[in-house]
Amino acid sequence: MTAQAAEQRELAVVIGLEVHVQLETATKIFCGCSTRADEDEAPNTRTCPTCLGLPGALPVLNEGAVEAAVKIGKALSAEIPEQTTFHRKNYYYPDLPKNFQLTQYDAPICADGSLEISVEGTRRSIGITRAHLEEDPGSLQHKGGSIDTADYTLVNYNRAGTPLVEIVTEPDFRSPAETRAFLAKLEEVLAYLGVFDATRDGSLRVDANISLVDAEAVAEDGSISDEALESANRTEVKNISSHKGAEKALAYEVTRQKNAIQRGRVIEQETRHWDETRGITVSMRSKEAEKDYRYFREADLPPLEVSDWKAKIPIPELPDARRDRFASEYGLDGESASKLTSTKAVADFFEDVAESFDPDLAATWVADNLLGELNYRDMEVTDISDRLEEFTTLISLVDADEVTVKNAEEIVLRSMLDEGDDPETIIDREGLGKADDDAIGAFVTEAIEENPDAVEDYHNGEDGALNFLVGQVMQKSRGSADPGTVNALLQDELA
Known part of the structure; x- marks a missing residue:
């Protein structure tokens, strides 16, 4: 194709994600090693013969990891099969101590789900191809530079064996902004389920597959034929660790590929690394095909019957449902309902306050006053969840005209968060009782x-x-x- 012909092509973006979610379990997925790192933890100490793959060590499946995967499947409206199995995914990489990864192949624990997102007021359903359990590799520490410029690289196996659920989407994204919205929504759902902690290092990592196809290949409903997808070379971008990082990495990759096509170059099917420091993707290796991994069944783990787990394992009210209920039950506007359901902890705190006060008053104090002050201090509602009674006391004092709204907001609440005192002590000490x-x-x-x-x-x-x-x-x-x-x-x- 000539460069002139390439310039005349109108291109559409096609993106699919592989999201690796670190599950909140006390121990690793196939052994009893802790998943929690001490602050001064030495490398390669939170390990055992099983997670290091030493001869004769046998895996034992963590039941908590299976329960977490089932919860995720239910939240994504996915199918949970009668039986699920584990396979060995064979490849060599320094952070993989066994030279294979225990994962799931043709019988994942969840399949055919969806998650609805909203971007600029437009709601779309993103298809979930599958979600499966697997073990995390170790971690690489590049010294003196990034992956392609480091002087040398160290390997730490403390993370090896941490339970993951890998969530694979359909190629349903049509812009980097949609991927960011999806990751934010997914993280919100996972946190509500109690299976995920966003504060843990490496708790959510993303690999993105991106192609550019002729715009005319995209149907009115946004679907793309298998033929069009197969004809476009797919680039995989690895090692993305945040919502913002995903949008930036994919925006860069869209620009890179468009520039290459406009110059008449062919997009190579390859794996690229997102270098967040430099804001670019760099080539790592040619893209592997499925056959390169030589999957075969893990003989040391028998098939797992999970058909009745879906009915037995409950999940909490999810963010969208709770947001709708807050609007209908408490009469809150959309913005307040969104703020108050941003996390499960915030929603729970609001409902506890709303038991004692008018919903509008409770919403104003929690959504506007409290969350604003907590955000300013880089604090979370969980940091003050044991002080609910003190917070409701402050609202009661304002409601009873014992202290002005201004003093309650600007002096009492701030002193409560900064100094830890109760509202009555602060009011007495500062002489803030309402003047007659x-x-x-x-x-x-x-x-x-x-x-x-x-x-x-x-x-x-x-x-x-x-x-x-x-x-x-x-x-x-x-x-x-x-x-x-x-x-x-x-x-x-x-x-």
Whole structure:
């Protein structure tokens, strides 16, 4: 194809994801080694003969990992088969101590699911081809540079054997932005299920397959024929570790491939590494085909009967369903409902508060005041979940006019989070009890006497004069006066 012909082609982006989710279990998937790393953990110490693949060591399947996979399958509306099996995926790589990976091949624990996403107001359903259990390899530490520039590379097998669920999507994404939305939604669902901790290093890693096809090959419903997909060389981008990273890596790769096609070059079918530091992808190796892995059944793990697990293992109310319920049950607008269901912990905290107060009042305090202050401090609701009673006490004091909203928001709540004291202690210590009408009246008189120019401006019709005087009274009362009361008293006095 000439460069001129290539320039005239209108191209469509086709992306499919392989998402590796680290499961929240106490021990590894086939042995009793801990999955939790100590802060000062030495390399290659959280290991045993099984996760290192030493001769004679036999795997024993972790039941908790299977339960977590079933929960994920139910949340993705996937089919869970009568029986699932494990295979050996054979390849050599330094972080793979056995020279094979225990995974699932033709009988995964979940298949044919979906997850709905929303991008710029447009809702789309992303197909889930399969989700299967497997073990994590170790980790490589590149010293003196990145994967292609390092002086040397160290191997740490402490992570080897950590349970993973690999979620493989259909090639349903048509832009990098859609992949970011999908990963955010998936992470939200996984956290609600309690099978995933986003704060753990390497808890979610993404490999993305990306092709560019002729735009005319995309049907009106967004589907693409198998022939069109097969004719386009697919590039795999590995080692993406965040939502933002996925969007950036794929945006770069789209640009790289379009530029190559416009120059009349053929896209090589290869595996590329995302170098987040430099913001580029670099070639690693030619893309392996399925036959290269020489899958065969793992003789040391018998087939697992899972047909009745789906009915026996419950899952909690998921984010979309809870968001809809908050809107209908509590009368919340879409923005508030989204904020209050951003995590299961936030949703639970709100519902606990809403048991004692009007839903609108509870939503304002949790979604606006509390979450805003927590975000500023890089804190989570889980950090203060044991202080629910103190938080509801603060709202009660505001509701009963014992303290002003301003002081409650700007002094009491902030002191509660920064110092750990309860609201009554802070109010007493700072003298924030709400001023009575006599005290406010005295402050009003003082403000008028001390600011004759502002009084004259008020009588001359200047709008800002009254606000200035209100501010003076509020300052004298240290925020303990109600602004509405101050405003009314000032107008009466000035009249």
